[in-house]
Amino acid sequence: MTNAVEVRGLTKTYGSVKAVDDVSFTIGERKIYGLLGRNGAGKTTIMHLITAQLFPTKGELKVFGEAPYENNAVLSRVCFIKESQKYPDTFRIADVLELCASFFPNWDRDYAYSLLDEFRLPVRRRVKKLSRGMLSSVGIIVGLASRAPLTIFDEPYLGLDAVARSLFYDRLLEDYAEHPRTIVLSTHLIDEVSRILEHVLVMDGGRLLLDEDADALRGRAFTAVGPAAAVEAFVSGRQVLSRESLGGILSAVVIGPIDAEVRRRAEELALELAPVSLQQLIVHMTGEKSGRKAAHAQ
Amino acid sequence: MNRISGVIRMHTRVVVQWMMVPWIILLFAFGINYLISASVADSEPFNSGGLASLFVWMLAISATALTQTFPFALGLSVRRTDFFLGTAAMIGLVSVFSAVLLFLLSLAESEWAGGWGTHFTFFTFPFMTDLSMISRFGIFFIAILHCCFLGIFLASLYCRFGRNGLFVFFGCVFLALSALSVAATTFGWWLGIFNWLGEHLADLALWAALLTAVYILASYGLLRRSTV
Numbered sequence: 001m002t003n004a005v006e007v008r009g010l011t012k013t014y015g016s017v018k019a020v021d022d023v024s025f026t027i028g029e030r031k032i033y034g035l036l037g038r039n040g041a042g043k044t045t046i047m048h049l050i051t052a053q054l055f056p057t058k059g060e061l062k063v064f065g066e067a068p069y070e071n072n073a074v075l076s077r078v079c080f081i082k083e084s085q086k087y088p089d090t091f092r093i094a095d096v097l098e099l100c101a102s103f104f105p106n107w108d109r110d111y112a113y114s115l116l117d118e119f120r121l122p123v124r125r126r127v128k129k130l131s132r133g134m135l136s137s138v139g140i141i142v143g144l145a146s147r148a149p150l151t152i153f154d155e156p157y158l159g160l161d162a163v164a165r166s167l168f169y170d171r172l173l174e175d176y177a178e179h180p181r182t183i184v185l186s187t188h189l190i191d192e193v194s195r196i197l198e199h200v201l202v203m204d205g206g207r208l209l210l211d212e213d214a215d216a217l218r219g220r221a222f223t224a225v226g227p228a229a230a231v232e233a234f235v236s237g238r239q240v241l242s243r244e245s246l247g248g249i250l251s252a253v254v255i256g257p258i259d260a261e262v263r264r265r266a267e268e269l270a271l272e273l274a275p276v277s278l279q280q281l282i283v284h285m286t287g288e289k290s291g292r293k294a295a296h297a298q
Numbered sequence: 299m300n301r302i303s304g305v306i307r308m309h310t311r312v313v314v315q316w317m318m319v320p321w322i323i324l325l326f327a328f329g330i331n332y333l334i335s336a337s338v339a340d341s342e343p344f345n346s347g348g349l350a351s352l353f354v355w356m357l358a359i360s361a362t363a364l365t366q367t368f369p370f371a372l373g374l375s376v377r378r379t380d381f382f383l384g385t386a387a388m389i390g391l392v393s394v395f396s397a398v399l400l401f402l403l404s405l406a407e408s409e410w411a412g413g414w415g416t417h418f419t420f421f422t423f424p425f426m427t428d429l430s431m432i433s434r435f436g437i438f439f440i441a442i443l444h445c446c447f448l449g450i451f452l453a454s455l456y457c458r459f460g461r462n463g464l465f466v467f468f469g470c471v472f473l474a475l476s477a478l479s480v481a482a483t484t485f486g487w488w489l490g491i492f493n494w495l496g497e498h499l500a501d502l503a504l505w506a507a508l509l510t511a512v513y514i515l516a517s518y519g520l521l522r523r524s525t526v
Contacts, residue, residue, distance in 0.1 A: 053372050054525045070522070072301065075375040085373045086526075088312060088366040095311050102304025103374045148375075 002065045004029050004150045004182040005050055010059035012045050019045040021206035022059070027182060029149070032196055034214070035186040037203035038286055043186045044082070046203070047152050051080040063150065076105055079148035081139040083155040087127040093138060094123045097145075104146035106179075112145035115171065119164060132159030140168050144175055152184040165189075169196060190279035194218075200278070204286040214278070221281050222258050225251045226271035234269050241284040253284050301376060305384025308367055316363070316392050320355035321399070327351045328420050335418035345419045349400075353445040356396070360389060360449030361456075368457055369526040382518050389446045397439035404434065425499045437503045444506040444513075451513040454520040 005027035012020040020042045048054040052068040119137040202210035228250040241253040327348035404421040
């Protein structure tokens, strides 16, 4: 089985700014990936590079085993939904959906129109006149109904309300189960998507910070809360991502799984243990310099 | 092939713009010119030059169509080459359609009507009456094609280098023309230039065809390296 995406030493510079800096990773087939990171981390640039909408400065890039640039064998299997997608001024939603049939071999017209109803989109309205949330819904419908073997969503739900967002997650999982394909989701709303991600790539400052299975990542750190002295005693000799103190109470994010040894020691010191959510972990890792060092040390 | 026809379908969704708008504008220009010519007592035959509006509009619409559809097409995973071929095909079709229409109107004007009421001609250039039918159609076709691809070229320049690209390009064109006009004045070329132009008016079509080919190649080269 070839990989959907293979990237080695990928670099994209704008003048002296390194938007993407020597990044290497592979994206396997038929899995849901999360590409996470702060604004300006280089997520969107990477996705533009994968779809040959931007050109890399350096490095190797293969999509389905081939270079994507001007390659129909690759491009016809890729659907990239981006937040900044432009549409011709005169186009209506119906125009967009009808044209998708020409470019995505697996396009499911009936499915697209059923989604249109669910997201309550006015099919005859010009795309130019849509609200931000409706515009995002159009992208989501195109992304789902295209059924492209590699579907990439870049911030697909800007302006979407909570109902529409959960509708998106539900339909994505349902359709993924019926038509397995590689899905890459880039987002800030990590907690919302964490339940559907199977693999996580975290970027920060143009570099790849983390490339790990989502389940493994969930058990990678925990929080210990208790009296400051007890917590300090507990964390000595362990890697600490962050400390927060409130009065005499200290809360520390500690790297490592919650195993029997940890439980026993915590009980001795009367500390409370809690798992760290994916979002918290990533915030700690990308939020500050110390977090970055700790992550690299891993 | 399927993807190229998809690009053509993309353009036909704005076909009203492609086809109707320039012709509506042309009809307005014709109407206004007709009124003016009718109100001028002098019956000296004249050509209004209103036809130029068609060519300017073809240029503007080609440029707009390209800048609007290029980022959209790329977003639908279309190859740049396929996008260009589809766009060029669409422009070919539009040019043939417009040239045929123009040819028939000019024929009606010079052969059957003999000018509109008061000796004013709109759809025929004065030098055209001596030309064969083929060259008359050819000149219309090449003139329209030339304007469309000039628009495509400028739009491709914009897609590739952004606004600054257009500034630099027009700056260079301006400088070159200034230098040429200074040289022409200094060395007394103006008379020669105008005489040559007057004698070779119909040959200009060949030069326009050559220029069109240059635009096509340049646009393709620019779009191949354009990003969104």
